[in-house]
Amino acid sequence: MDAVLALLREHGGRVTPAKRLLAETLLASQVHRSAEQLAEQVQARAPDVHLTTVYRNLEELERLGLVERMHSGHGPATYHLASSPHGHLVCRGCGEIIEVPASLFDGLAAAVLRDYGFVVTTGQLALAGQCADCRPSQA
Amino acid sequence: MDAVLALLREHGGRVTPAKRLLAETLLASQVHRSAEQLAEQVQARAPDVHLTTVYRNLEELERLGLVERMHSGHGPATYHLASSPHGHLVCRGCGEIIEVPASLFDGLAAAVLRDYGFVVTTGQLALAGQCADCRPSQA
DNA sequence: TTCGATGCAAATAGTTTGCATTCTA
DNA sequence: TAGAATGCAAACTATTTGCATCGAA
Numbered sequence: 001m002d003a004v005l006a007l008l009r010e011h012g013g014r015v016t017p018a019k020r021l022l023a024e025t026l027l028a029s030q031v032h033r034s035a036e037q038l039a040e041q042v043q044a045r046a047p048d049v050h051l052t053t054v055y056r057n058l059e060e061l062e063r064l065g066l067v068e069r070m071h072s073g074h075g076p077a078t079y080h081l082a083s084s085p086h087g088h089l090v091c092r093g094c095g096e097i098i099e100v101p102a103s104l105f106d107g108l109a110a111a112v113l114r115d116y117g118f119v120v121t122t123g124q125l126a127l128a129g130q131c132a133d134c135r136p137s138q139a
Numbered sequence: 140m141d142a143v144l145a146l147l148r149e150h151g152g153r154v155t156p157a158k159r160l161l162a163e164t165l166l167a168s169q170v171h172r173s174a175e176q177l178a179e180q181v182q183a184r185a186p187d188v189h190l191t192t193v194y195r196n197l198e199e200l201e202r203l204g205l206v207e208r209m210h211s212g213h214g215p216a217t218y219h220l221a222s223s224p225h226g227h228l229v230c231r232g233c234g235e236i237i238e239v240p241a242s243l244f245d246g247l248a249a250a251v252l253r254d255y256g257f258v259v260t261t262g263q264l265a266l267a268g269q270c271a272d273c274r275p276s277q278a
Numbered sequence: 279t280t281c282g283a284t285g286c287a288a289a290t291a292g293t294t295t296g297c298a299t300t301c302t303a
Numbered sequence: 304t305a306g307a308a309t310g311c312a313a314a315c316t317a318t319t320t321g322c323a324t325c326g327a328a
Contacts, residue, residue, distance in 0.1 A: 014282060014327050035317080050285050055318065057283090071210045076317060089257045098255060108247045108266075116237060117271030118228045125266055127247075132256030153302050153307055174293080189310050194293065196308090215292060 001027055007064055018042070018049045022057050026067065032078035032088075032097050072097065072126055087125035093134025140166055146203055157181070157188045161196050165206065171217035171227075171236050211236065211265055226264035232273025 004023045005015050013019075021042045026033075029041070039054040058079055061067035068082045072090040078097070085102035102122045109120040143162045144154050152158075160181045165172075168180070178193040197218050200206035207221045211229040217236070224241035241261045248259040 009328095012282085016283060016327070018284075048285075052286080052319080053284060069212075071212055073208075073210055089251060089255060089259075091257070092260065098257065100251065100255065104247065104250055104254075108243065111243055112228060112239065112266065112268075115243075116228060116239065117274070118230070118237065118266075118268055119274055120228075120266045120268040121231065127251065127257075127259045127264055129251075129257055129259040135256070135258055148303090151307085155302070155308060157309075187310075191294080191311080192309060198294095 004061075004066055007066065008060075011064060013060060017046060018053050019057050019060075021046055021049065022054060022061075026061075026079070026081050030081070032070065032080045034076035034078055036076065038079065070126055073128060085122045087122060087127065089127050089129060089131065091131035091134055092128055093130050096131055098131065143200075143205055146205065147199075150203060152199060156185060157192050158196050158199075160185055160188065161193060161200075165200075165218070165220050169220070171209065171219045173215035173217055175215060177218065209265055212267060224261045226261060226266065228270065229265050229267050230270035230273055231267055232269050235270055237270060 001023060004027075005020065008015055008019065022038065025038055025041045033041075035055050035058060036051065038058070039049065039051045042049045042054060058067060058069070062069055062079075066082055067079050069077050069079050070088060071077050072088070072095075073092065075095070086099045087102060087105050089098040089100060090096075091098070102125075105120065105122060105125060109122065112118050112120055140162060143166075144159065147154055147158065161177065164177055164180045172180075174194050174197060175190065177197070178188065178190045181188045181193060197206060197208070201208055201218075205221055206218050208216050208218050209227060210216050211227070211234075212231065214234070225238045226241060226244050228237040228239060229235075230237070241264075244259065244261060244264060248261065251257050251259055
């Protein structure tokens with residue numbers, strides 16, 4: 001938390017109540033949240049904070065590499081702390097997002113780098129498909 | 140092409156000029172195109188075809204499994220024929236979409252299925268990152 | 279006291295929906 | 304000729320931008 005605010009200052013940004021609350025919210029809820037959901041949570045404590053501000057601050061945090069944004073098919077983008085590297089399994093059936101350790105992707109990332117010179121950003125990694133519950137055949 | 144139209148009919152759909160042209164366009168340009176780009180190409184031959192119709196027809200083709208939609212971070216979704224299974228590397232620098240054979244993902248897909256019971260839809264698979272040209276360090 | 283951050287409104291991009299009309303089967 | 308498909312307009316969701324004001328450093 002302090003590290004977040006320190007990094008903000010280092011890069012010429014200013015620490016405002018809106019940013020502090022957003023950072024706290026992100027730290028508190030370790031799940032994936034849309035900008036609107038985050039705004040609601042922030043507004044519970046500071047009603048004046050506008051959705052626009054949340055977008056702007058998320059953008060800044062993303063630039064600093066503290067937050068990662070993920071687009072999962074339909075619906076709004078979701079944001080989460082960049083802390084522990086992990087990938088996502090996005091179920092097309094129920095929309096659930098399952099986090100999986102980045103290590104699962106290590107082999108793939110290495111192969112892609114070797115064959116295509118492409119560096120995979122692990123935090124944004126999302127695989128679409130169907131989770132166990134939504135899978136049609138065999139339970 | 141005939142197969143596409145036949146499948147349409149089989150599933151209770153009707154074959155209209157708009158659908159025929161959309162299918163032709165998709166077959167002709169084997170790259171990833173947004174709904175708007177596809178509409179433009181169709182409109183070059185049939186100006187009356189509305190963007191809305193393209194969206195509706197893409198949706199139908201997606202339901203039939205003939206077309207796959209991919210969301211890649213920013214910008215519009217892109218559509219492509221579901222013919223050969225492959226994944227995508229989406230460069231955050233230049234926006235380029237690199238196709239890679241699905242076989243690269245086989246190991247990963249198997250691991251995810253084993254550990255999480257999650258079935259990966261290979262055609263929608265997109266990895267974000269940076270391509271060789273946009274990579275900052277070591278050319 | 280300066281310049282970045284904010285609130286607000288309005289614009290924008292992408293996509294979906296309602297409804298009367300058209301056309302395929 | 305019945306009902307799916309279309310054109311058009313308009314709604315809608317997610318996000319961005321312009322601008323005057325406010326506040327952190």
